[in-house]
Amino acid sequence: MEWDTGATAWMLVSASLVLLMTPGLAFFYGGMVRAKSVLNMMMMSFGAMGIIGVVYVLWGWSMSYGSDIGGIIGNPFDQFGLSGTIFDESGAAVSSTLGNYPQVVDVAFQVTFAIITTALISGAIADRVKYGSWLVFTGIWVTLAYFPLAHMVWGGGFLSGSEDGLAAKIFGVTDGAATVAPIDFAGGTVVHINAGVAGLVLVLLIGARKGFGKEPMRPHNLPFVMLGAALLWFGWFGFNAGSAFGANETAGLAWVNTTSAAAAAILGWLLTEKIRDGHATSLGAASGVVAGLVAITPAAGALSPVGAIVLGAVAGALCALAVGLKYRFGYDDSLDVVGVHLVGGLVGTIGIGFLATEGGLFYGDGGKLLVIQVVVALAAVIFSGVVTLVIGLAIKATLGWRITEDQEVGGIDLAVHGESAYETLGGGRVIKEVRS
Amino acid sequence: MKLVTGIIQPHRLDDVKSALEAAGVRGMTVSEASGYGRQKGHTEVYRGAEYTVDLVPKVRIEVLVEDDDAPVVTGVIVHAAQTGKIGDGKVWTVPVDDVARVRTGEHGATAL
Numbered sequence: 412m413e414w415d416t417g418a419t420a421w422m423l424v425s426a427s428l429v430l431l432m433t434p435g436l437a438f439f440y441g442g443m444v445r446a447k448s449v450l451n452m453m454m455m456s457f458g459a460m461g462i463i464g465v466v467y468v469l470w471g472w473s474m475s476y477g478s479d480i481g482g483i484i485g486n487p488f489d490q491f492g493l494s495g496t497i498f499d500e501s502g503a504a505v506s507s508t509l510g511n512y513p514q515v516v517d518v519a520f521q522v523t524f525a526i527i528t529t530a531l532i533s534g535a536i537a538d539r540v541k542y543g544s545w546l547v548f549t550g551i552w553v554t555l556a557y558f559p560l561a562h563m564v565w566g567g568g569f570l571s572g573s574e575d576g577l578a579a580k581i582f583g584v585t586d587g588a589a590t591v592a593p594i595d596f597a598g599g600t601v602v603h604i605n606a607g608v609a610g611l612v613l614v615l616l617i618g619a620r621k622g623f624g625k626e627p628m629r630p631h632n633l634p635f636v637m638l639g640a641a642l643l644w645f646g647w648f649g650f651n652a653g654s655a656f657g658a659n660e661t662a663g664l665a666w667v668n669t670t671s672a673a674a675a676a677i678l679g680w681l682l683t684e685k686i687r688d689g690h691a692t693s694l695g696a697a698s699g700v701v702a703g704l705v706a707i708t709p710a711a712g713a714l715s716p717v718g719a720i721v722l723g724a725v726a727g728a729l730c731a732l733a734v735g736l737k738y739r740f741g742y743d744d745s746l747d748v749v750g751v752h753l754v755g756g757l758v759g760t761i762g763i764g765f766l767a768t769e770g771g772l773f774y775g776d777g778g779k780l781l782v783i784q785v786v787v788a789l790a791a792v793i794f795s796g797v798v799t800l801v802i803g804l805a806i807k808a809t810l811g812w813r814i815t816e817d818q819e820v821g822g823i824d825l826a827v828h829g830e831s832a833y834e835t836l837g838g839g840r841v842i843k844e845v846r847s
Numbered sequence: 848m849k850l851v852t853g854i855i856q857p858h859r860l861d862d863v864k865s866a867l868e869a870a871g872v873r874g875m876t877v878s879e880a881s882g883y884g885r886q887k888g889h890t891e892v893y894r895g896a897e898y899t900v901d902l903v904p905k906v907r908i909e910v911l912v913e914d915d916d917a918p919v920v921t922g923v924i925v926h927a928a929q930t931g932k933i934g935d936g937k938v939w940t941v942p943v944d945d946v947a948r949v950r951t952g953e954h955g956a957t958a959l
Contacts, residue, residue, distance in 0.1 A: 627898040688892040735895040747894060
């Protein structure tokens, strides 16, 4: 078969860009915690890469895009270990269903999404959970929350525009698909609402860091945070423009929308901060970038660039206000996974109902798309909340979540990893050079 | 012999150093310090959470001198470090029993 080599190359580049987002996230989160827990924070991201990189190949792809079971999940045994995914029985390469490139490239692209989505959750529960419990959680959560939601939204399941889906039940079917199909271009529901809700549920289950609200928990390295935000922005071009599944005008539009939304969100966040706190901060700029990127994710292919600016500005301002909610309600969402990803994800997913150039309320196309977007967002919230709660409770009852209070005060890096990030005047000598 | 210790604003260090050199002081020890006096700290805001930072960055400058030179060196530091604002710092003098130069093993005033 003659592949579209432009599309193939772009999708491989996009997959690589999205993979880079997770180390970027490790820096973004790592800079925000205290010096005594930066390694653990970064290791939560790297651990997610380890677990999900394996799980996705074994059953993740199959559960997301394998043969459908009840509109909820794909059959994990259908393409277990990618059997039949790359080559068919005759030995010929299987084509993607989304473009004229090999399906194995889709596997590469999608595994990176599963990794970053799960890693996002770690920011909510910084500094205080057992590493083993986190690793077990990532494997179970990606299996029971991420893969099914990816299947429901992108794999032709219950929350897609398929004729058996939720949207088809609301406004009917035209030509074998929902008349008004929900739009989630690159993962507003699957990635950001999903991770944001999971973060909220875990925080409520696990509890606050010792000293939360009393002791200062200042970011220990803001240049790390800004480096991380820059890497995330760069990687997001793969995330959004790659979600065009081709090297074409949709990819170009998504690229431009991604940048204009992130840019406007910087301004929205900084303006809000300046008015409220008196200063435009570097942490605010880095946070604004991410808030804008989150909001544009589901909308990147559906908005005009001007619409993307509006969406980004709104997301930047709203997320800047939303990060204060945790102090009002007393939950320690340490690095604002709820305030940035859940709120930003909702802004983007619901904002599509207003701003989509085809079907949006502001474009005179009525409120049907808005209704569908709200319903799909709520369905994702409920699904993710219930599944995460069950997994979280199961881990609480078995492995347990928290390290001891002494370990937390002394620093999780030393307690859990036996390392410290920065050299101090500790002295000491070599005991044994190599342990074998 | 005396040890003159000055806690000064970090941005005054270059001027203080030059003034001491001009006054004939041949050596000093400079280190980063943090603390507060009447200035107290400042506040920082991270994602809307406001923190007070009590300990402010300062520079500590230490000079070993003969007894008679202590008031002069103190005067030089005060003059060069002064901005007139709260937070300028302090300079104090304490007696020193003995000084040894590591390279030669000399003791007392010859080791200064």
